[in-house]
Amino acid sequence: MLISLMALSPQRKLHSGLSGQIKLAIYGLLSLALTKPSIQHFIQRCDQTLQQIPLSLGGWIPTQIDCFHDKAEILFARLEGSAVGASDFKSGVEKHFSVTPAFNVKQPDAAVFFVPIKPVPEGDDPLLPLSHQLDKLITLLQRHNVTFTLTDVPPPEKKTDEPGFEHPLPHWREMNFSYDSRVTPRLIFKNEAMRGMRITAIAFVINQDSADIKYNVQGVIYGKP
Template sequence: MVVETVKSTRSARVQVLLYRGKSFVTGLRWHPLGSVTGHMKEARQYGREHHLDIVAIRRTPAIIQAGFVARSDDVTKGMYSLAATLAGQLGDSWIAAWRTDSDLDQYALVAVYQGGVISGCDMIGTGAEVRRRVAQQRSRGISFTHEYLPSEFEMGGHPLDVEELLQPSNLKREYRLRPLVFGLSKTELVQLSILAGLITVGVLGWAQWENHQAQIAKEAAFQAEQRRLEELARLQKESGVEQPPQALEHPWAKRPSVDDFLEQCSRVIYQLPLSIAGWEFSDALCDGTQVVSSYRRSGNSTADNLIKATLGHFPGGPVFDESKSLALLKFDISLPAAGDEPLKAADDMLANLSSWLHNFSQQPTLKEVPVEVPVQPAVPGQPAPPPPPPPQWKQFELRYATGITPLDALTGAPAQGLRLREIKTKYETGHLLWTVTGDLYAK
């Protein structure tokens, strides 16, 4: 088998396998279609929204699914979807990986669960990448009926005879990619009408409770996978760097960087006046989503005075306590996620951060706190998933109080694995006193 990597400005995930003159495309974006009679309309809508114009449609009794790709990925109609070709022969529950070239550390991976190709499991990668993806699916509690894995993975299963499966006599028209813009042919419309009638009759008789629960479980599994991919895409967009799937399991990847936190919080806090229409500044707190400042009434100042003075400066205006002598002013901020990053040994990271702060005459406390890995909820109708594996990192809570601004004290600090939780300042005897709270993640 010959492997050709598609040169594309759009997506590096799309690749093509050439076998006996036939082209098999990997890296499709798989998406479930909800409508039986209008699934092509739904597919075209999805393609327009995501700038994808070529599709492979899979229909099984349990699911209708579309795999999308773009012409800009050097993919054309008539090529075959590798995942669809194998799924049409291997059934509804399996995972397969095999080496594409004996001279390269390059493996193909395809996985199907409950009739649908699993998003992110139609790919080509190195042996290490594919092993991690197989382990990831197992960790999610998925139990495949069949596992076809190479012996060098040492993960069980049996080798896949991909040459037998991809020979021309096994290829069907339904495995081919086709353009979205042309919609359905007359023959396809007739076939779809017949299929819709048969499915309608079948659905009327398929009202047993267990089957209904199974359908709910399938939908929940696909929705969960879709949310996971959307979250990973958000992290990549905000951080500006391609993120590995493991980033979703790392809490520091989803939180803003120290520099962004310091810059945005300080920018708002430094602009807060010490007095507004006779109301005196008391304190302010920034938690990365908003800055909340409090002002106390003095002299003969009134709530009306503060409302007029802050109009147009603080969305929503001031919020007063019952006595109308204390007011809160809120200002929303938005910080991008920093993305994933490697961690160093805890002893080194603790020493580096504490030494930096000691240079500023600070006395930080760095206390280890238990790491709680969230347990995935059970899918309706399915057994509870196994408990998550223990985390491979430690978490330390950072706290210190100072008269030096955090922007001065922490700019240039060793921030690898460091994420700030909140910055608080309080005005006392003519000075601002600062309290900084954060988390340090380390191995």
């Protein structure tokens, strides 16, 4: 039986409001790591998506692929001097991926489209000390001579709602990392479990003159203060 909120007594309204706030607070405490794939699964799904992308599509060529946990953003460019137009590329994308590319009127020789990726949530990881996590990541990247950047994520401020409900603060810290390398992430992370860490994005930047690929990797580390 449906019950209108307007029909609730003030006490029940208060209880209902607090229940909703508690649910939101608990949801806010859930680490994003719960809903994101592990580093290995992220790389695996990204590699599977890359294998679907042809070296040429409607006469256009891929120049950059950005992988996220649930989708890939794919940038194609028209070769200089090519007689192939935008409509040919559009038809090729729609036939191959069943999506329609977006064109930029200021850059008519480039277009982008998105391909969905089905994520595999890893679930909860043991919460290790952040110092331990940093040592593990830094050592791994240094072994591959990778220059990286670490950025501390400021902890959230205390938040109090009416009628005086105080949202609990998370019991972990986060730190973002990023790096550029010509070594594929699959090789760097192939033998490491990397629990309590997630990759959030990988950009594959393709040099068409040399067929070289540069990888820009972004991620986050979770750990106890």
